[in-house]
Amino acid sequence: MNRSPIIALDFPAPDDALGFLDNMPSGLWVKVGMELYLQNGPDIVGRLKDRGHAVFLDLKLHDIPNTVGRAMEGLARVGADMVNVHAAGGSEMMRRALDGLDAGTPAGRKRPALIAVTQLTSTGEEQMNHEQGIPGRLMDSVVRYSRLADMSGLDGVVCSVHEASAIRDACGEEFLKVTPGIRLADGDTHDQKRIATPADAGRAGSTHIVVGRAITRAADPAAAYETVKQQWEEG
Numbered sequence: 001m002n003r004s005p006i007i008a009l010d011f012p013a014p015d016d017a018l019g020f021l022d023n024m025p026s027g028l029w030v031k032v033g034m035e036l037y038l039q040n041g042p043d044i045v046g047r048l049k050d051r052g053h054a055v056f057l058d059l060k061l062h063d064i065p066n067t068v069g070r071a072m073e074g075l076a077r078v079g080a081d082m083v084n085v086h087a088a089g090g091s092e093m094m095r096r097a098l099d100g101l102d103a104g105t106p107a108g109r110k111r112p113a114l115i116a117v118t119q120l121t122s123t124g125e126e127q128m129n130h131e132q133g134i135p136g137r138l139m140d141s142v143v144r145y146s147r148l149a150d151m152s153g154l155d156g157v158v159c160s161v162h163e164a165s166a167i168r169d170a171c172g173e174e175f176l177k178v179t180p181g182i183r184l185a186d187g188d189t190h191d192q193k194r195i196a197t198p199a200d201a202g203r204a205g206s207t208h209i210v211v212g213r214a215i216t217r218a219a220d221p222a223a224a225y226e227t228v229k230q231q232w233e234e235g
């Protein structure tokens with residue numbers, strides 16, 4: 001299967017992101033997150049699309065339903081292929097996000113896929129229990145949020161590789177399982193708690209993997225990208 005890892009462009013400025021991509025293959029899946037978007041505005045999305053990349057705009061909206069719905073109506077015009085919210089915002093917020101995207105997507109253009117963050121991959125079970133006050137297993141929380149996102153009409157979720165197969169059982173094969181927290185064997189964990197290798201992701205049924213520092217901070221990012229892609233395909 002031909003799979004494209006999503007490269008997290010966690011850079012401070014468009015020139016850093018575009019300069020990085022100059023030395024990478026064409027036609028990639030890339031992710032624009034808060035660091036790049038909030039400091040530089042929406043133009044970066046169009047510039048990446050003009051260069052032939054698919055764009056996941058990772059802003060993780062979480063607010064009252066009206067605010068998120070109206071924000072999504074505006075974001076639909078920015079031209080990303082995938083956008084997201086936090087499932088913790090609830091079913092009404094997620095439905096309003098979807099309605100906003102439908103309303104804002106220009107005629108003739110495909111609505112961006114809408115996915116929901118379940119539990120961040122930097123969150124562990126103990127932190128969830130004691131800081132968020134959610135008792136029980138983290139797996140159960142992730143699956144519960146996934147079902148809620150599914151029932152709200154969303155296209156998928158952000159989760160870790162460790163929950164991907166349980167989500168497939170709960171929400172089906174087609175439901176997107178977008179999994180950050182990817183590390184090559186012996187790679188630095190950084191601030192992530194629920195990590196896995198690209199091969200683990202292949203076996204668990206991740207539909208997309210998100211890879212930042214393991215590629216962007218590698219001595220040879222193009223070689224690291226190929227390694228991640230190959231290991232995912234073989235997993």
Ligand SMILES: O=c1ccn([C@@H]2O[C@H](COP(=O)(O)O)[C@@H](O)[C@H]2O)c(=O)[nH]1
Nearest residue numbers: 008033119120121180181210211212213
């Ligand atoms: O649960 C989540 C949701 C989003 N992310 C984002 O993915 C990348 C991961 O970067 P690495 O350098 O590979 O750790 C980053 O942009 C996060 O904002 C996530 O890690 N976990």
